[in-house]
Amino acid sequence: xxxxxxxxxxxxxxxxxxxxxxxxxxxxxxxxxxxxxxxxxxxxxxxxxxxxxxxxxxxxxxxxxxxxxxxxxxxxxxxxxxxxxxxxxxxxxxxxxxxxxxxxxxxxxxxxxxxxxxxxxxxxxxxxxxxxxxxxxxxxxxxxxxxxxxxxxxxxxxxxxxxxxxxxxxxxxxxxxxxxxxxxxxxxxxxxxxxxxxxxxxxxxxxxxxxxxxxxxxxx
Numbered sequence: 001x002x003x004x005x006x007x008x009x010x011x012x013x014x015x016x017x018x019x020x021x022x023x024x025x026x027x028x029x030x031x032x033x034x035x036x037x038x039x040x041x042x043x044x045x046x047x048x049x050x051x052x053x054x055x056x057x058x059x060x061x062x063x064x065x066x067x068x069x070x071x072x073x074x075x076x077x078x079x080x081x082x083x084x085x086x087x088x089x090x091x092x093x094x095x096x097x098x099x100x101x102x103x104x105x106x107x108x109x110x111x112x113x114x115x116x117x118x119x120x121x122x123x124x125x126x127x128x129x130x131x132x133x134x135x136x137x138x139x140x141x142x143x144x145x146x147x148x149x150x151x152x153x154x155x156x157x158x159x160x161x162x163x164x165x166x167x168x169x170x171x172x173x174x175x176x177x178x179x180x181x182x183x184x185x186x187x188x189x190x191x192x193x194x195x196x197x198x199x200x201x202x203x204x205x206x207x208x209x210x211x212x213x214x215x216x217x218x219x220x
Contacts, residue, residue: 006032008071008155008186009054014063016049023049025211027063031156036178036200037188040216041208047190048078048160050208054188055158072100074154076145076162084133090144091116091129097148115151122177123147138165146174150181157181160190 009031016024023046031037031054039047052058053065055075074097098112120126123143133141142165149157163171178187179200205216 004032008033008068010066011054012063012066014053014060014065016046016053016058017061022211024053024208024213027213029206029213029215031186031188033155033186034182034184035186035188035204036182036202037186037204037206039188039190039206039208040192043192045209046211047208050206050213051158051160051188051190054156068155071156072152072154074149074152074157076149076159078160078164082145084136084141087132087134089130089132090125090136090140091120093133093144094119094125094147094151097151100154101152119147119151122150139167139170142166143170153185155185157185157187159187161192162189163191 007030011027011029014024014027015022027050039050041047049058053060055073056065056067057075094116095108095112098108098115102108102112117126117129120129123146125140125143125147128136128140128144131140133144136144142162146159146162149159162174166174178189181187182200207214207216
Protein backbone atom coordinates (compact mmCIF):
# COMPACT_ATOMS: atom_id res chain seq x y z
CA UNK A 1 0.00 0.00 0.00
CA UNK A 2 0.93 3.65 -0.42
CA UNK A 3 2.61 5.25 2.61
CA UNK A 4 -0.26 7.77 2.83
CA UNK A 5 -2.22 6.48 5.85
CA UNK A 6 -5.45 8.05 4.60
CA UNK A 7 -5.52 5.70 1.59
CA UNK A 8 -7.63 2.63 2.37
CA UNK A 9 -7.74 1.11 -1.11
CA UNK A 10 -5.51 1.33 -4.15
CA UNK A 11 -6.55 0.21 -7.64
CA UNK A 12 -3.28 -0.51 -9.42
CA UNK A 13 -3.47 -0.93 -13.21
CA UNK A 14 -6.50 -3.21 -12.96
CA UNK A 15 -8.08 -4.90 -15.99
CA UNK A 16 -11.01 -7.27 -16.18
CA UNK A 17 -11.85 -9.34 -19.24
CA UNK A 18 -14.29 -12.09 -20.05
CA UNK A 19 -12.57 -13.98 -22.83
CA UNK A 20 -12.09 -11.51 -25.68
CA UNK A 21 -14.39 -8.94 -24.08
CA UNK A 22 -12.50 -6.26 -22.16
CA UNK A 23 -14.80 -4.75 -19.53
CA UNK A 24 -12.28 -2.57 -17.67
CA UNK A 25 -8.79 -1.68 -18.85
CA UNK A 26 -5.83 -0.26 -16.88
CA UNK A 27 -7.79 1.38 -14.05
CA UNK A 28 -5.66 3.40 -11.63
CA UNK A 29 -7.48 5.05 -8.74
CA UNK A 30 -7.31 5.24 -4.96
CA UNK A 31 -9.78 5.73 -2.14
CA UNK A 32 -9.11 7.68 1.03
CA UNK A 33 -10.84 7.20 4.35
CA UNK A 34 -13.54 9.86 3.86
CA UNK A 35 -13.87 9.93 0.06
CA UNK A 36 -17.33 10.13 -1.46
CA UNK A 37 -17.23 8.69 -4.99
CA UNK A 38 -20.13 8.42 -7.43
CA UNK A 39 -19.70 5.93 -10.28
CA UNK A 40 -21.53 7.35 -13.27
CA UNK A 41 -21.86 6.16 -16.85
CA UNK A 42 -24.15 4.30 -19.25
CA UNK A 43 -25.77 0.93 -18.62
CA UNK A 44 -23.29 -1.82 -19.36
CA UNK A 45 -20.37 0.58 -18.99
CA UNK A 46 -18.79 -1.35 -16.12
CA UNK A 47 -19.96 0.52 -13.00
CA UNK A 48 -21.25 -2.55 -11.16
CA UNK A 49 -18.22 -4.58 -12.27
CA UNK A 50 -15.88 -1.96 -10.82
CA UNK A 51 -17.85 -1.89 -7.57
CA UNK A 52 -17.65 -5.69 -7.30
CA UNK A 53 -13.89 -5.55 -7.91
CA UNK A 54 -13.53 -3.00 -5.12
CA UNK A 55 -15.66 -5.22 -2.85
CA UNK A 56 -13.37 -8.19 -3.56
CA UNK A 57 -16.15 -10.21 -5.18
CA UNK A 58 -14.35 -10.40 -8.53
CA UNK A 59 -10.64 -11.01 -9.12
CA UNK A 60 -9.00 -8.72 -11.69
CA UNK A 61 -7.60 -10.28 -14.84
CA UNK A 62 -4.56 -8.04 -14.54
CA UNK A 63 -3.20 -5.69 -11.90
CA UNK A 64 -4.25 -5.72 -8.27
CA UNK A 65 -6.46 -4.02 -5.74
CA UNK A 66 -4.71 -3.42 -2.42
CA UNK A 67 -6.83 -2.82 0.65
CA UNK A 68 -5.51 -1.43 3.90
CA UNK A 69 -5.35 -4.19 6.56
CA UNK A 70 -8.50 -4.70 8.66
CA UNK A 71 -10.71 -2.48 6.49
CA UNK A 72 -14.35 -3.53 6.95
CA UNK A 73 -16.60 -3.28 3.87
CA UNK A 74 -20.37 -2.84 3.78
CA UNK A 75 -21.90 -3.79 0.42
CA UNK A 76 -25.32 -3.21 -1.14
CA UNK A 77 -25.71 -5.33 -4.30
CA UNK A 78 -28.09 -4.54 -7.11
CA UNK A 79 -31.68 -5.19 -6.06
CA UNK A 80 -32.54 -7.37 -9.04
CA UNK A 81 -29.68 -9.82 -8.52
CA UNK A 82 -30.95 -11.25 -5.23
CA UNK A 83 -33.26 -14.24 -4.71
CA UNK A 84 -35.95 -13.28 -2.21
CA UNK A 85 -37.45 -16.74 -1.88
CA UNK A 86 -34.92 -17.88 0.74
CA UNK A 87 -36.85 -18.57 3.99
CA UNK A 88 -35.39 -15.96 6.33
CA UNK A 89 -36.45 -12.77 8.10
CA UNK A 90 -35.57 -9.10 7.91
CA UNK A 91 -33.67 -9.27 11.22
CA UNK A 92 -31.63 -12.27 10.10
CA UNK A 93 -30.68 -10.61 6.81
CA UNK A 94 -29.46 -7.52 8.66
CA UNK A 95 -27.67 -9.66 11.26
CA UNK A 96 -25.72 -11.39 8.49
CA UNK A 97 -24.08 -8.03 7.79
CA UNK A 98 -22.21 -8.42 11.09
CA UNK A 99 -20.46 -11.66 10.09
CA UNK A 100 -17.35 -9.57 9.34
CA UNK A 101 -17.28 -8.37 12.97
CA UNK A 102 -16.83 -11.82 14.54
CA UNK A 103 -14.77 -14.96 14.12
CA UNK A 104 -16.22 -17.57 11.80
CA UNK A 105 -17.04 -20.08 14.55
CA UNK A 106 -18.40 -17.58 17.06
CA UNK A 107 -22.17 -17.12 17.46
CA UNK A 108 -23.73 -13.69 17.18
CA UNK A 109 -23.79 -11.97 20.56
CA UNK A 110 -26.41 -9.93 22.39
CA UNK A 111 -24.39 -6.84 21.44
CA UNK A 112 -24.65 -7.81 17.77
CA UNK A 113 -28.40 -8.18 18.07
CA UNK A 114 -28.61 -4.79 19.76
CA UNK A 115 -26.74 -3.28 16.80
CA UNK A 116 -29.31 -4.87 14.51
CA UNK A 117 -32.17 -3.43 16.56
CA UNK A 118 -30.63 0.05 16.32
CA UNK A 119 -30.15 -0.05 12.55
CA UNK A 120 -33.64 -1.50 12.03
CA UNK A 121 -35.00 1.53 13.86
CA UNK A 122 -32.76 3.83 11.81
CA UNK A 123 -34.29 2.47 8.61
CA UNK A 124 -37.82 2.30 10.07
CA UNK A 125 -37.90 -1.50 9.90
CA UNK A 126 -38.32 -2.37 13.58
CA UNK A 127 -41.92 -3.43 13.04
CA UNK A 128 -40.84 -5.81 10.27
CA UNK A 129 -37.98 -7.54 12.08
CA UNK A 130 -39.58 -11.01 11.98
CA UNK A 131 -41.25 -10.57 8.60
CA UNK A 132 -40.18 -13.16 5.96
CA UNK A 133 -38.31 -11.34 3.21
CA UNK A 134 -40.55 -12.84 0.52
CA UNK A 135 -43.43 -10.77 1.93
CA UNK A 136 -41.70 -7.40 1.72
CA UNK A 137 -42.54 -4.63 -0.71
CA UNK A 138 -39.79 -3.38 -3.01
CA UNK A 139 -39.03 -0.39 -0.80
CA UNK A 140 -39.00 -2.46 2.40
CA UNK A 141 -36.61 -4.96 0.84
CA UNK A 142 -34.28 -2.19 -0.35
CA UNK A 143 -34.21 -0.65 3.13
CA UNK A 144 -33.44 -4.11 4.55
CA UNK A 145 -30.43 -4.44 2.24
CA UNK A 146 -29.29 -0.92 3.11
CA UNK A 147 -29.55 -1.76 6.82
CA UNK A 148 -27.43 -4.86 6.21
CA UNK A 149 -24.75 -2.74 4.51
CA UNK A 150 -24.75 -0.16 7.31
CA UNK A 151 -24.96 -2.41 10.38
CA UNK A 152 -21.24 -3.25 10.65
CA UNK A 153 -20.26 0.46 10.72
CA UNK A 154 -17.88 -0.26 7.83
CA UNK A 155 -14.78 1.68 6.87
CA UNK A 156 -15.86 1.47 3.23
CA UNK A 157 -19.51 1.53 2.16
CA UNK A 158 -20.26 0.30 -1.38
CA UNK A 159 -23.78 0.94 -2.68
CA UNK A 160 -25.10 -0.21 -6.05
CA UNK A 161 -28.10 1.94 -7.02
CA UNK A 162 -29.27 2.48 -3.42
CA UNK A 163 -32.30 4.58 -4.44
CA UNK A 164 -33.99 1.66 -6.21
CA UNK A 165 -37.67 1.28 -5.16
CA UNK A 166 -37.39 3.95 -2.44
CA UNK A 167 -40.12 6.57 -2.23
CA UNK A 168 -39.23 10.26 -2.08
CA UNK A 169 -39.15 10.58 1.74
CA UNK A 170 -36.93 7.48 2.01
CA UNK A 171 -34.59 8.84 -0.67
CA UNK A 172 -34.29 12.18 1.07
CA UNK A 173 -33.50 10.44 4.35
CA UNK A 174 -30.92 8.21 2.63
CA UNK A 175 -29.13 11.18 1.05
CA UNK A 176 -28.94 12.97 4.40
CA UNK A 177 -27.70 9.79 6.06
CA UNK A 178 -24.95 9.34 3.45
CA UNK A 179 -23.80 12.93 3.88
CA UNK A 180 -23.52 12.33 7.63
CA UNK A 181 -21.89 8.90 7.27
CA UNK A 182 -19.22 10.33 4.97
CA UNK A 183 -17.63 12.08 7.97
CA UNK A 184 -16.73 8.62 9.31
CA UNK A 185 -16.19 6.38 6.28
CA UNK A 186 -15.47 6.22 2.57
CA UNK A 187 -18.51 5.75 0.34
CA UNK A 188 -18.74 4.59 -3.27
CA UNK A 189 -22.14 4.76 -4.96
CA UNK A 190 -23.28 3.52 -8.37
CA UNK A 191 -25.87 5.93 -9.73
CA UNK A 192 -27.48 6.90 -13.01
CA UNK A 193 -28.17 10.39 -11.71
CA UNK A 194 -25.32 11.84 -9.68
CA UNK A 195 -27.23 15.14 -9.32
CA UNK A 196 -29.56 13.34 -6.88
CA UNK A 197 -26.92 13.05 -4.18
CA UNK A 198 -26.40 15.48 -1.32
CA UNK A 199 -23.93 18.33 -1.38
CA UNK A 200 -20.79 16.55 -0.22
CA UNK A 201 -17.54 18.56 -0.06
CA UNK A 202 -14.96 17.25 -2.55
CA UNK A 203 -17.34 14.66 -3.99
CA UNK A 204 -15.56 12.70 -6.74
CA UNK A 205 -17.19 11.50 -9.96
CA UNK A 206 -15.69 8.44 -11.65
CA UNK A 207 -17.25 8.15 -15.10
CA UNK A 208 -17.07 4.53 -16.26
CA UNK A 209 -17.43 3.97 -20.01
CA UNK A 210 -15.74 1.97 -22.78
CA UNK A 211 -13.48 0.16 -20.32
CA UNK A 212 -11.96 3.27 -18.77
CA UNK A 213 -12.55 5.45 -15.72
CA UNK A 214 -12.39 9.23 -16.09
CA UNK A 215 -12.46 11.41 -13.01
CA UNK A 216 -14.69 14.43 -13.40
CA UNK A 217 -15.32 17.51 -11.31
CA UNK A 218 -17.58 17.59 -8.24
CA UNK A 219 -21.12 18.02 -9.61
CA UNK A 220 -23.16 16.35 -6.86
